[in-house]
Amino acid sequence: MDSDSRASVLYVDDEVLACKYFERAFAVRYRVLTAQSVDAALALLADGAAHIDVLVTDYRMPDRLGSELLQEVAQRHPHIVCMLVTAYADKDVLLELINGGTVFRLLEKPLDMAAMQTALQLAVQTGRERAARRQGLVAMEESLAFLAHELNTPLAAIANFARGIERRARSVGGPQAEIGEAAALMHDNARYCLSVLASFVDTVRLASAAPGMQGGRRAGSARQLLAGLLDSYPLSAAQRAAITVEDGDDFAIAESPNCVALILSSVLGNALRSAGEQPQAAIGIRIGAGHIEVRDNGAGIAPDIVAQLLIDPVNAGSSDGKGWGMVFCHRMMQSFGGSLDIATEFGSSTTVTLNFPVHIRNEHD
Numbered sequence: 001m002d003s004d005s006r007a008s009v010l011y012v013d014d015e016v017l018a019c020k021y022f023e024r025a026f027a028v029r030y031r032v033l034t035a036q037s038v039d040a041a042l043a044l045l046a047d048g049a050a051h052i053d054v055l056v057t058d059y060r061m062p063d064r065l066g067s068e069l070l071q072e073v074a075q076r077h078p079h080i081v082c083m084l085v086t087a088y089a090d091k092d093v094l095l096e097l098i099n100g101g102t103v104f105r106l107l108e109k110p111l112d113m114a115a116m117q118t119a120l121q122l123a124v125q126t127g128r129e130r131a132a133r134r135q136g137l138v139a140m141e142e143s144l145a146f147l148a149h150e151l152n153t154p155l156a157a158i159a160n161f162a163r164g165i166e167r168r169a170r171s172v173g174g175p176q177a178e179i180g181e182a183a184a185l186m187h188d189n190a191r192y193c194l195s196v197l198a199s200f201v202d203t204v205r206l207a208s209a210a211p212g213m214q215g216g217r218r219a220g221s222a223r224q225l226l227a228g229l230l231d232s233y234p235l236s237a238a239q240r241a242a243i244t245v246e247d248g249d250d251f252a253i254a255e256s257p258n259c260v261a262l263i264l265s266s267v268l269g270n271a272l273r274s275a276g277e278q279p280q281a282a283i284g285i286r287i288g289a290g291h292i293e294v295r296d297n298g299a300g301i302a303p304d305i306v307a308q309l310l311i312d313p314v315n316a317g318s319s320d321g322k323g324w325g326m327v328f329c330h331r332m333m334q335s336f337g338g339s340l341d342i343a344t345e346f347g348s349s350t351t352v353t354l355n356f357p358v359h360i361r362n363e364h365d
Contacts, residue, residue, distance in 0.1 A: 007124040012057040038064035059086035081123040162187035242281040249289040274298025300346040
């Protein structure tokens, strides 16, 4: 068993001297591995990625670009914190990597050893924080999975039994009608509980798969919360490219930041699914004075559903339960004095607006 507790750094550069220089400079503090190509780095990672904490790669190499390595590492080994070194001004590529959340730091050649030392310290700290959050989320996921296993069957049985009572009562009519109404309410509430449980399980699973999801969010601004969500949400490259963020008047979210993050994650998930059915997906997110808007260019919501969508679970829509998540999000917003509005143009778009209560609309300094 390896007793070396130092963090491990993989440095990738096609120049042999650059690899030796990096190893000589940082081997005292870190376990340094080197590779002289993207393929060699991927081979090392295939054998022991779990033991690599930080990846530092040159950008322009003869066989494959460092950006290709970063993209593969982000998909296969999301726990690794990545940094890119470059002497070239490949602006478009670099901006894509940074905006996509693939790169933790961008450093210029020739390397400033003091700056690299600071960057490595921060990268290792970030990696350890990610690992701690991931462990906490795994524990939460296991707990929720157990809870779902224990509750799904009895809740489904209650819903089915209530539906049977409702149908029998309606067929008899007369005084039995009230029993039928009560059974219908029982059925709808059981379905709602099933939906809430599934929503929590799905959200925690997504968070566990993402490297940067906050395990516990502190109070902050709407802009910070959104940036954290986009950084941690497991977006594909196409999904990230489809999202446009428009900054308006930022505001503080001092209450229930974890709840707000969960709500926004659920709303974003709905928007991604809806827009994903279009040839050219487009999602716009706007922060305004006391509200966050999420607009997608999906097919919209049928007029006979949208009017009742947030009022009562019984009117939530289709049998697949997609509308129940909105009821849940609306109730969560209401629980701390906010609200959720839906505006839709059937066949072209849907805009979901999270409205925050007056007492947390103070400007964020």
